Amino acid sequence: MMRYELTQIPWLKRLLVSRWPIFLVRAVVLAGFVLTIVAGLVGSPVGSHNFAIIFVWIAWWSFLKLLAIPFGGRAWCAVCPIPMAGEWMQQGALVGRSARGIGLNRAWPKQFRNIWIPTGAFAMIGLFSAVILTVPRVTGWVLLGFIAVALVVSLVYERRAFCRHICPIGGFIGLYSRLAPVEVRVRDRAECATHADKTCVTGNEQGYGCPWQAVPLALVQNTNCGLCMECLRSCSRDNIAVNLRPFGADMGRRAGRSLDQAYFGFMMLGSVAVYSTVMLGAWGKLKTAAFEVGSVAWLSYAAVFLAFTLGVLPGLFLLAVWAGRKLAGSTLSLRKTFIAQSHALISLGLLAWLAFTVSFAFAKFSYVWSVLSDPFGWGWNLFGTAHVPWTPYLMNLAPMLQVLALLGGLIWTSVWVRRIAQEELPEKQAVRQSLPVMLFCLLFTIGMLWLLIG
Amino acid sequence: MKQEWLARLILAVLCVAAIAAPLTFQAIQTNRANAPTIELRARLPDAEHGGWSTDVIKVVAGQPIHLRLTSDDVMHGFAVGQTDWPALDIKPGEVAETDLTFDRPGRYTFYCTRWCGPNHWRMRGVIEVRNPSGVNGDASQPTSEPPLYQKLGLDIDAMPQLAPQAEQSLSQLQGLPSAERGAASHVELPSELRDRDWLRTHTPAEAFTLLRKNVAYNDLTDAQVWDVVAFAWRASASPDVLARGAQLYARDCAACHGETGRGDGPAGRDLPGLQTMLPDAKRGPGDLTDARRMFALTDAHLQGKLLRGGMGTGMPEFGSLYTTDEQWTVIAFVRGFALEGKRWGQRASP
Numbered sequence: 053m054m055r056y057e058l059t060q061i062p063w064l065k066r067l068l069v070s071r072w073p074i075f076l077v078r079a080v081v082l083a084g085f086v087l088t089i090v091a092g093l094v095g096s097p098v099g100s101h102n103f104a105i106i107f108v109w110i111a112w113w114s115f116l117k118l119l120a121i122p123f124g125g126r127a128w129c130a131v132c133p134i135p136m137a138g139e140w141m142q143q144g145a146l147v148g149r150s151a152r153g154i155g156l157n158r159a160w161p162k163q164f165r166n167i168w169i170p171t172g173a174f175a176m177i178g179l180f181s182a183v184i185l186t187v188p189r190v191t192g193w194v195l196l197g198f199i200a201v202a203l204v205v206s207l208v209y210e211r212r213a214f215c216r217h218i219c220p221i222g223g224f225i226g227l228y229s230r231l232a233p234v235e236v237r238v239r240d241r242a243e244c245a246t247h248a249d250k251t252c253v254t255g256n257e258q259g260y261g262c263p264w265q266a267v268p269l270a271l272v273q274n275t276n277c278g279l280c281m282e283c284l285r286s287c288s289r290d291n292i293a294v295n296l297r298p299f300g301a302d303m304g305r306r307a308g309r310s311l312d313q314a315y316f317g318f319m320m321l322g323s324v325a326v327y328s329t330v331m332l333g334a335w336g337k338l339k340t341a342a343f344e345v346g347s348v349a350w351l352s353y354a355a356v357f358l359a360f361t362l363g364v365l366p367g368l369f370l371l372a373v374w375a376g377r378k379l380a381g382s383t384l385s386l387r388k389t390f391i392a393q394s395h396a397l398i399s400l401g402l403l404a405w406l407a408f409t410v411s412f413a414f415a416k417f418s419y420v421w422s423v424l425s426d427p428f429g430w431g432w433n434l435f436g437t438a439h440v441p442w443t444p445y446l447m448n449l450a451p452m453l454q455v456l457a458l459l460g461g462l463i464w465t466s467v468w469v470r471r472i473a474q475e476e477l478p479e480k481q482a483v484r485q486s487l488p489v490m491l492f493c494l495l496f497t498i499g500m501l502w503l504l505i506g
Numbered sequence: 507m508k509q510e511w512l513a514r515l516i517l518a519v520l521c522v523a524a525i526a527a528p529l530t531f532q533a534i535q536t537n538r539a540n541a542p543t544i545e546l547r548a549r550l551p552d553a554e555h556g557g558w559s560t561d562v563i564k565v566v567a568g569q570p571i572h573l574r575l576t577s578d579d580v581m582h583g584f585a586v587g588q589t590d591w592p593a594l595d596i597k598p599g600e601v602a603e604t605d606l607t608f609d610r611p612g613r614y615t616f617y618c619t620r621w622c623g624p625n626h627w628r629m630r631g632v633i634e635v636r637n638p639s640g641v642n643g644d645a646s647q648p649t650s651e652p653p654l655y656q657k658l659g660l661d662i663d664a665m666p667q668l669a670p671q672a673e674q675s676l677s678q679l680q681g682l683p684s685a686e687r688g689a690a691s692h693v694e695l696p697s698e699l700r701d702r703d704w705l706r707t708h709t710p711a712e713a714f715t716l717l718r719k720n721v722a723y724n725d726l727t728d729a730q731v732w733d734v735v736a737f738a739w740r741a742s743a744s745p746d747v748l749a750r751g752a753q754l755y756a757r758d759c760a761a762c763h764g765e766t767g768r769g770d771g772p773a774g775r776d777l778p779g780l781q782t783m784l785p786d787a788k789r790g791p792g793d794l795t796d797a798r799r800m801f802a803l804t805d806a807h808l809q810g811k812l813l814r815g816g817m818g819t820g821m822p823e824f825g826s827l828y829t830t831d832e833q834w835t836v837i838a839f840v841r842g843f844a845l846e847g848k849r850w851g852q853r854a855s856p
Contacts, residue, residue, distance in 0.1 A: 072513075075513055076516070079513075079516055079517045079520050082520065082521060083520035083523065083524040084524070086524035086525060087524040087528070090525055090528065090529075091528075094529075097579075098577070098579070098598045098599030099599075100598075100599055101598070101599025101600065145510055146510060146513040146514060147513040148507070148509060150510075427528065428528060428532070429599045429600075430532055430601065431576075431600070431603070432531070432532075
């Protein structure tokens with residue numbers, strides 16, 4: 053498959069090898085993060101006038117889904133400020149290479165070396181989303197909680213265990229980073245094979261061993277690569293490349309297909325459908341139920357949310373896979389086929405999230421101007437934009453983009469459903485195996501079109 | 507190593523700045539104000555809490571204060587009772603600011619002027635204005651003139667009944683009286699009905715009886731006499747007064763008494779109303795279009811109800827909010843519901 057090696061460009065490689073550029077971006081983002089927490093905790097309780105709500109859930113969250121993940125994969129993880137304090141403690145340095153870090157450096161427990169915890173964490177965010185996304189103080193505490201958990205985990209466990217095995221946003225980004233057109237890979241696998249030291253894993257004076265606990269030689273898909281560039285620094289044989297590649301280049305990789313990844317995908321798919329229903333739908337009682345945490349109505353909402361994302365959706369998909377097996381006369385195990393086919397849903401999920409994001413990002417982006425001038429809702433007007441009225445942008449374009457995204461996702465996913473089936477089955481059987489799964493994707497797309505466009 | 511310390515310095519400066527800069531800036535902004543700044547936050551009141559972040563503000567007469575008002579949830583309003591300072595809207599998340607100077611010591615009520623929720627009427631607080639010397643004056647009311655109903659010694663909890671003649675004529679009346687028809691009849695009003703003080707101390711039913719007893723009006727039917735009575739009350743209030751009355755009614759009364767005065771406002775549905783005193787009465791706020799009830803009450807009686815509140819009926823007191831002019835203004839407007847129905851209100855709308 054076609055690749056363009058970005059690290060061939062000398063100045064870019066120098067930028068990536070140096071720790072300073074990433075550090076500076078990260079430091080600024082951390083300051084913004086601290087400001088966000090302060091704004092959330094002491095600023096106006098009105099979400100539309102608080103930096104914490106507007107910058108986290110409108111600006112950043114939209115930026116992540118519309119640009120950062122589709123084009124940069126885990127690029128956000130490289131500059132994410134949440135694990136910064138913990139990583140500093142672990143490594144003992146911010147921009148240098150030190151061996152004086154602190155922490156117990158324990159191995160992450162084997163039974164949790166998967167993404168079941170991020171799945172649960174994302175479910176928790178979903179259950180409390182109506183409050184987290186609208187109440188600045190809750191957003192402030194949640195962000196503070198993230199930093200605290202990341203710090204504690206970093207002090208107990210080795211490397212970026214929090215990012216890889218706990219962070220729900222990390223799970224989200226990791227899943228969809230497979231579609232991104234950026235990757236870090238080894239240039240020549242034979243070179244690695246003859247390299248006994250494996251400094252990209254163990255580290256050396258130039259760089260740390262992969263903080264994400266990945267083995268670059270074995271890296272065939274993006275999920276576990278945080279684009280931190282440590283391997284670029286530590287590889288003594290200059291055998292690491294940062295490549296541009298076609299979108300979705302990891303989709304054909306069998307590595308990383310597992311039940312936890314499959315279920316995380318269903319959690320994402322179910323969440324976007326539920327969010328679209330609750331936040332964009334016209335059902336006031338549903339919004340109230342999602343907001344009234346602890347009430348009977350909320351408990352019902354929580355039960356439906358969990359049942360839909362973790363039961364109904366995977367159940368219907370399982371039914372489709374089972375029907376496909378019957379149609380194709382396949383003798384492959386149902387579990388294996390379920391896991392493999394669910395991998396194709398990654399593209400459907402990302403584009404559904406993209407369509408969902410378009411619906412509120414364009415409509416609410418104008419709030420950014422007023423909170424830039426008055427981040428705490430204290431009546432400031434720093435840049436003269438505090439009174440910019442709410443103005444929905446590009447609302448004529450939004451439905452078109454949503455239709456394109458959802459239909460694009462359907463087509464892209466259908467292509468991969470068939471290709472994945474072809475991995476194990478002959479052409480005709482593969483088509484039969486694919487049909488019910490494609491029908492599942494079609495129904496999901498129609499449902500999203502109905503929810504988002506009406 | 508130098509680079510490492512530089513990185514740490516950059517990180518520390520940025521993080522400290524992220525916390526300290528906004529807090530310092532806010533402190534400077536607050537200190538820059540020429541007068542002591544009071545932050546007042548408004549939030550939806552419930553049965554337990556009044557809605558304002560503080561219930562009592564203490565100030566010194568003659569010294570200006572700077573108020574910064576914010577709302578945590580919905581739009582609220584801010585006004586100071588018995589003053590002519592315009593009400594201020596407090597939009598959620600925005601800061602409304604105003605400077606106030608109280609010339610006279612006393613207790614002033616500040617209150618919400620926007621119908622923010624079912625417990626809106628609980629959104630009240632007190633501004634205690636004391637003399638610069640700090641001596642006396644703390645508890646004195648800004649207005650000392652006793653209201654008319656007190657001067658007349660009215661029992662405002664009494665349920666006056668209509669005289670039989672008025673009762674009978676009303677039962678035969680088709681619809682409500684009409685001030686317009688009364689005006690069109692070109693009947694000269696007797697001196698009593700041209701006297702505002704007489705109108706405030708007598709009921710429409712008494713005005714009807716007065717006209718019926720006067721031979722000069724023998725040619726008129728009962729219905730025409732009621733039209734003349736309506737005209738008399740209508741003529742006693744200027745269009746400006748009725749327009750202002752419509753504004754006050756919409757702001758303070760309509761949520762319970764309803765837009766057309768029928769007592770069917772959404773906020774009044776759960777109020778006990780007159781059932782507190784009359785078990786057979788219907789629940790909810792009084793029906794201001796009910797001619798039998800309204801024609802048996804004087805304006806002074808209505809003033810008493812307005813000033814003191816309903817004592818168990820659910821009606822709050824407006825005595826600490828309205829100036830004397832505002833009291834008569836809203837009563838003049840309210841009269842229209844039974845004396846002419848919707849049209850009075852419509853014409854009076856600004």
